[in-house]
Amino acid sequence: MFQKKYSRSEKEPQENATSSLPDIVFMLLFFFMVATVMKENEPLVKISPPEASESKKLEDRSLVRHIFIGPPQNRVLGDQPRLQLNDAFASINDVRPYIEEQRPQMPEVLQEKMIVSLKVDQATQMQMVTDVKQELKKASARKINYASTPGNDRP
């Protein structure tokens, strides 16, 4: 009924103009691309990773959990290296609970494959790294990764 009436009374084309539709879609796409912020660990510590030409890519990022060690970003907190788990400073005693809390969040079959990536500033002394490694051993998280950059010093 309505259509009949419409077409009879008007001489304009029956369909809306769609030529600008792609532009609108693209505009939306860009808007979302720019507006989306991926959830990331806010680094509280400054980390400049050491160079290692043998650096390998970690294939499956869902298996990786991070531990950060480095001097705090906020200079008020001094320049001694601190430990960061998730989004907060932590002490060495928090490492084991952290691992034990992260593990159940993974599917059972993958829990044994968990990789702990140590993101450590290159100026850090080994004592702290060793302490963390001991804690990881106790938590039986034995696969670790020393985060590094490939560098370009040697072929």
Place this chain on the structure above:
Amino acid sequence: MADIAFLLLVFFLVTTTVDTELGLMRLLPFGEDSGVVHERNVLEVLVNADNELLVEDQKITIEELRQLAKTFIQNAEDRADLPLRVEKDIPLLGPIMVSKQVISLQNHGRTSYKTYVAVQNELAAAYHELRDDLSKRYFNQSYDALVSSKAKAKVAAIRAVYPQRISEAEPYTQ
């Protein structure tokens, strides 16, 4: 308009990098020492508090480490002070001499992380170069090419000849 949009899209696609995780993967040992290893089979690498490198109590530079580790791992001349070699029958390679090498890496609490990773890197490079040589000799392909082409059996065979055994010993304190 659509062309400009595509251009922008491609530009963003190219410039956006998902930061990839890079690093040296290691497996921590179990809590206590498992079994006794003969002294000749162990290369003791020690990094002291002043970031100096001592291999079997001899001070060396980090540049020398790679070659030294390669000599140790291979023991091509069958020296009595280097690891024992036994003949193993490895699929795809046939009978081949495999050494019972272990590299023990020890550090001090005041060793810098940078030096520690540099040493780890040199040791990894030593294994990598040996594997590469072997891969070229038997399969006419670099080891990296084997890994990236997912030739799992060949990669496993090469790893069986040169298994990466870097033991991270407890640090010493003095």
